[in-house]
Amino acid sequence: MTDKSPQIISGLALVGEELAPLHADIIVEHGTITAIEENPRAPPLWICPALFNAHTHLGDTIAMDCGATGDLVSLVTPPDGLKHRLLRAASRDDLAAGMRASIGEMIGTGTAGCADFREGGEEGVILLRDASRDLPFHAMAFGRDGGERVSDGTGISSARDVAGVERIVAEARKAGKKVAFHAGERDAGDVDAALSFDPDFIVHGTHATKKQLRTCAEKGIPVVICPRSNWTLGVTDSAKKPPVMLMQELGCTIWLGTDNVMFVPPDLGGEMAFVSTLYKTDPASILRSAIAGSVLTGSQFFLSPGARACLRIIDPEQNALKFSRDPVTSMVKRAPFSCRGTNVFNS
Known part of the structure; x- marks a missing residue:
């Protein structure tokens, strides 16, 4: 306007x-x-x-529905998961075009921004900004592999997958940037390490324990849940994982994301419907979770x-x-x- x-x-x-x-x-x-x-x-x-999509990997658009099979490690874990190999092989123009197409889909379904974990270092962050240029959309880049220097924040795959996490977090904090971790996606083993850095949010929490979630609630650390991705990647087959009801009972701040475009469309409408059907939570709380991550833009x-x-x-x-x-x-x-x-x- x-x-x-x-x-x-x-x-x-x-x-x-x-x-x-x-x-x-x-x-x-x-x-x-x-x-x-x-x-x-x-x-x-x-x-x-x-709406605000609190966790995406938009670069994966170029690998959409590629027919891949396998587990979480073989498909999406850096540095040599299938998605990372496909990203390295893709041209710059294709990556930018794919991201812009996914952003267009989000705009069309009422989503005005996202928090994107950006592969590809500084060039990956620049690609996202090029892809979203002149669009009415807040594309927040959480960089990695050196992209942290020019991004809105740092998006760490997992505390156990990345070397030098202490240095990465310290540099981000010194620069006044936000810090986010994947944590608890395949088990609870990396959640405590992530929480020890007091991140601005964690992503997944699929297997987080009650004690870990209580820490999130007490420290005000939002948890971004991505249930369709969790089910698609086989890290859950139960409505108890992620423990959405427990998160609510403990007073956790819950945000909603769609994760990898490779497997799941970046459509928060579909994500909300899935959560409503499978996790039986209150519709208003689901809609609130699909909006609240917008605080990352500076104004909810x-x-x-x-x-x-x-x-x-x-x-x-x-x-x-x-x-x-x-x-x-x-x-x-x-x-x-x-x-x-x-x-x-x-x-």
Whole structure:
């Protein structure tokens, strides 16, 4: 949105972190929500915060559905997992085009940003920035293999897979950058080491213990869950892993990600529907998890005065959603099919 004049967006808005439904006018000026005013006569549109995909590997787009079989180590563990070999063999143009195509898919389904673990060193970070250039999208690069120097943060594969972790983390902290770890994906053995660095978030926590999750809750370390990826890669076959209900009971901050595009589309609508079906958690908490990682951009996408205006407008009258008794539940369970709308994304 480039027009500097005030814009009024009216409908049933999901307001604040509570996602409280309110028939309202949302006033946007210079890309910022300046007021939310109740309006009982607002049109029957749904206004939802934009989504934020808290864990992606967008470079993997070039290996999408390549028919690979194997375990976590042989497929995605650096430096010689199948994905890493395919990435090294791909051209720069193909990598950039693949990432841009996946970003376009995310934009089309109401996602306004992602936290991408960036392979390929400095060049990999530059590729992501080239791929997202001029798009209404916050592509946060968590670099590795030297990419940490020019990225938004450091994305460490696992505390046990990377040499010199102490140095890498210390340099990131000195530069004022964020630190994130894969942890607990195949077992709980690397979680304690990751938590010892007080990271800004960990990814997976699939096999994290109750004690480890309590530490996450007490220290305020968000856990990014990627259930479809976990099931696809065979690190879980149980609704108890990742332990979503336990995370909620302990008060963990949960964010939602989709992980490797090689195996799973970067569609948070599909991820939300999967979590809802398999883990039986409250729809509002699932939707909240698909938004909350936006804090990494410097301003969460939740609808509140003073927040950056990153939202999507859905017209339920265009399809069967007009019969919905609960817009939040419908957005979580039916987003892949019906909840496409108009985006208002501001950088």
